[in-house]
Amino acid sequence: MSNPTPTPQAYRASLLTFHADPAFADDAHTWIEDGLLVVADGRIQAAGDYATLAPTLAPGTPVADYRGHIITPGFIDTHLHFPQTDMIASPAPGLLPWLDTYTFPTERQFGDPAHARAGAEFFLDELLRNGTTTALVYCSVHKASAEAFFEASAARNLRMAGGKVLMDRNCPDFLQDSADLRDSEDLIRRWHNNGRSMYAITPRFAPTSTEAQLAATGELARAYPDTFIQTHVSENQDECAWVGQLFPQRRSYLDVYEHYGLMRPRAMFGHCIWLDDTDFSRLAQTGSAIAHCPTSNLFLGSGLFDMKRADDAGAMVALGTDVGAGTSFSMLQTMNEAYKVARLKGSYLPALRMFYLATLGAARSMGLEGTIGTLAPGAEADFIVLDRKATPLLARRTAHAGSLEETLFALALLGDDRAIRATYAAGACVHERSPAFTPSN
Template sequence: MTQSSYRAKLLTFTGDPAQSPDAAVFHEDGVVIVEDGHVAAAGAWTALAGLVSGDASVHDLRDKLIVPGFIDTHIHYPQTDMIASPAPGLLPWLETWTFPTERRFEDEAVAHDTARFFVEELLANGTTTALVYCTVHKQSADALFSASEAKNLRMIAGKVLMDRHCPAFLRDTPQSGYDDSAELIGRWHKRGRQLYALTPRFAPTSTEAQLEACAALAKAHPDIFIQSHAAESREEVNWVSTLFAHRRSYIDVYDHYGLLRPRAVYGHCIWLDDEDRRRMTQTRAVAAHCPTSNLFLGSGLFDFDRASESAMLVTLATDVGGGTSFSMLQTMNEAHKVARMGGHHLSATRMFWLATAGAAEALDLGGMIGTLAPQSEADFVVLDPQATPLLARRTARAQSLEELLFAFAMLGDDRAVYATYAAGKRVHRRGERTKRRNV
């Protein structure tokens, strides 16, 4: 049995900080003990030093902070190369940038090169798990899973399904989408650390026949994930109301086809009503809040108060390439501002929970990832409070955990990520990343 130990400041959670003042567990001088890819123990150094074996490698990181690996619950890997593309709104942005970019994934070399870069970018930002949209091309999912498997990451992804209202070169059919998805589920779901997500892009790009095929797949595979978009912009919501005039709301479209359930994650969820939120809470479907994307595309402001009142499951996500950063720290930054615009104070401690343990619990993966609890998979991030002169100056004056975390959220980005570990193995260290040729 191989053991490694990491001595540093530690942060983990026992619950939602908004519900319990003691939910954030912080050790000024802590240690994480890793054995065979899992956390054997984590806590105060004084309590656990005796468990460190004599031949274990001990990494002294006492000037840094270890947190569980970040979990990004909504991101598009094919959009990596079109991040920061200008457009007047969501639908024109799709037509002008997204669809032409995704066409390139007909080429397996493009898919594999982009997937490798995408995974490296996630790890450089401390993200160890993500819910990833591929393209309509089956090989795009194979490329993403292969890149994830090479790093032994806990990744969730799926081939996009679209059979209408998209260019012909990105269109599948209800049958081909079903067959491709079933094949990919068989090849990748639960293979090592890989998990599959059934991925209808959004209701407007799937016919009722395709949504029925999704319903059949979801019923046949109750433990796979489901991911799509919902109520991102008013224009989109109005479009859905004309396409599905017999359904009460955008969320009701998915509900009708049995696609609201645990492990179902819907990006954005801005323009919901109270009945939508009630159904999401009742079914344990998840709203992935994507603040940088919502601001960039002018989609709207997520309502944290209404979400809290309904007890709806909420996570944070980057939504690259509509989102403008791979960094979950920068995503926290914008989430805080979006919340403030709605009159809600979102604390840094809760934002870190939403990006770690809160996300894991919402995804039905609690105790496995997003935590430093014993037996969990040893995915964690080493954050450097001295990463930049300004961050160092500010964190040196921090008088509380909240103040320290808030400084990371407001001032941090990939430079604050000193190292990233997946299943106990270091998969990124700041400054060591290799450069890749663009394809």
């Protein structure tokens, strides 16, 4: 297990952190060109100018020299499926045939604990390699898959949330469970708030749950109000039409979930493409959040998410890779596609806003502000070191950047896992791309 460093450790680099949404505040971020981040006992102790903080360090405090790099809070991915890692980049003409042809057969294998453990190990390594320190994760329908995920995450001391998928109809027999949610409740009791693990109650999507299962899910959510809820809604038009046939009495797809008590703070709804104004308003009013998954939406041809409508309604938005329909574990590549989707919808997504959505914005959407997504003192020390010279093209472009916005935009549009020099979780280095740094004092 990676344990927090008990004695102070300092990191010298440029520092970027947020304290507001750049879309709604002029002074939303803090940028320190030559900064120092001080960490001890898995938490951030201080962050500020190197010249000011360095003299306050205790004699002998090691200082990792990352000058020329940027330290930001670790990325937060609010929607992805760990059993789908092995089927990423699988061709299909749309969401529903993609599920039948690739997703369900792949997820079937996760009933085998050994297979689930191997998949969870690779999945978490891939997240850390891409700078993602927290994720809201779908496991398979098997209890063993969730156990494997949490065991692997706890061994790395990561702040992760996940849950066993719930499906009791319109799915293969080999993945069908029931309205008896004892397995989910057992997992909540074992893993929720156990160390840095958090549980997410996880109905896959309305078409694969009977009304009895949705009702039981709502009861479980009420019994454990600080758990997360995660599901899909309004991803593509065929799916929306199907939900209309299955639940004709409900006003909308999203209204199905609200009817069963599944809209509340810490509820995360993936996609949200085909919502109406009432739906966006209900998301805002209930404290629910949206996981915008641009690479997945483009890959499956599902549609283009309307960020402006969500903003106008006051709904919380974060980013999700949605692996394996999503085509990359990289939150930088996810920003890249989110920017393009915004342009196609007639709006503009600045780089500062993209980095906010992947850090503090995601923490807020998960009800974890003050815990993760920030470099503020007292927060858990989950942070990453970004290399603006990770590739020849990135180095050439950032050398000519005239502002922080241009530098971040280049990282988002040109960067990928190679731009993650190092990843830290609770103050411990859990991934480093290049040889170990040379401490200096």
